[in-house]
Amino acid sequence: GAGVSQSPSNKVTEKGKDVELRCDPISGHTALYWYRQSLGQGLEFLIYFQGNSAPDKSGLPSDRFSAERTGGSVSTLTIQRTQQEDSAVYLCASSFDRTGEQFFGPGTRLTVL
Amino acid sequence: AQSVTQLGSHVSVSEGALVLLRCNYSSSVPPYLFWYVQYPNQGLQLLLKYTSAATLVKGINGFEAEFKKSETSFHLTKPSAHMSDAAEYFCAVSAPGSNYQLIWGAGTKLIIKP
Numbered sequence: 506g507a508g509v510s511q512s513p514s515n516k517v518t519e520k521g522k523d524v525e526l527r528c529d530p531i532s533g534h535t536a537l538y539w540y541r542q543s544l545g546q547g548l549e550f551l552i553y554f555q556g557n558s559a560p561d562k563s564g565l566p567s568d569r570f571s572a573e574r575t576g577g578s579v580s581t582l583t584i585q586r587t588q589q590e591d592s593a594v595y596l597c598a599s600s601f602d603r604t605g606e607q608f609f610g611p612g613t614r615l616t617v618l
Numbered sequence: 619a620q621s622v623t624q625l626g627s628h629v630s631v632s633e634g635a636l637v638l639l640r641c642n643y644s645s646s647v648p649p650y651l652f653w654y655v656q657y658p659n660q661g662l663q664l665l666l667k668y669t670s671a672a673t674l675v676k677g678i679n680g681f682e683a684e685f686k687k688s689e690t691s692f693h694l695t696k697p698s699a700h701m702s703d704a705a706e707y708f709c710a711v712s713a714p715g716s717n718y719q720l721i722w723g724a725g726t727k728l729i730i731k732p
Contacts, residue, residue, distance in 0.1 A: 538719070538720075540722075546724065546725075547708060547722040547723055547724040547725050548662075548708065548710075548720075548722040549722075550719055550720070550721075550722075553719060561719070596661070596662070598662075603718040604650070604669075604712075604718050606652075606664050606667065607664075607720060608664075609654075609661045609662040609663070610661060611660070611661040612661060
């Protein structure tokens with residue numbers, strides 16, 4: 506079956522613009538995670554969705570960041586008024602449940618000029 | 619709260635030599651522990667995981683890791699390095715108190731010398 510997919514694979518934007526990053530998790534996976542990976546850094550947790558529960562937004566770095574997950578499947582991460590420090594690879598992962606192995610998508614490389 | 623420390627941002631070994639990548643964790647409850655690998659320009663892939671069963675865990679590509687509670691360690695080893703093992707390796711911990719979120723180490727880049 507298909508793995509986790511993310512689009513776009515690369516996004517170049519100008520400072521101050523809004524961007525939307527999309528994640529299609531593996532079908533049937535109830536848990537979905539967004540992470541950010543900056544150059545030379547480990548992964549930074551951003552947000553976590555589990556089924557129909559309220560998302561855990563504790564990792565979002567500012568109120569410019571938001572995410573939603575529609576119908577328990579596709580998720581969109583939105584960054585408003587992008588800043589240069591937002592440049593990073595944004596990774597999405599899904600798992601069957603919150604204790605299961607997380608399967609990662611290939612990521613979206615965001616460059617803010 | 620959980621945390622993970624990976625000793626050495628870069629580790630260099632000769633082809634055929636032992637690979638040892640170190641990971642120490644802190645957790646107030648029994649954790650789940652993971653090693654992921656990221657090959658150049660690719661996504662993250664699970665190598666192996668510890669979930670309170672056998673303390674010696676075997677993973678893909680000949681890697682294994684041993685959970686040592688007394689040392690709070692989960693070091694990754696491979697008896698003989700291959701050129702194709704060159705990648706970045708990440709250790710991660712999750713636990714019930716953190717909604718099973720993965721807390722990540724900073725990663726160790728493994729360099730294989732011919």
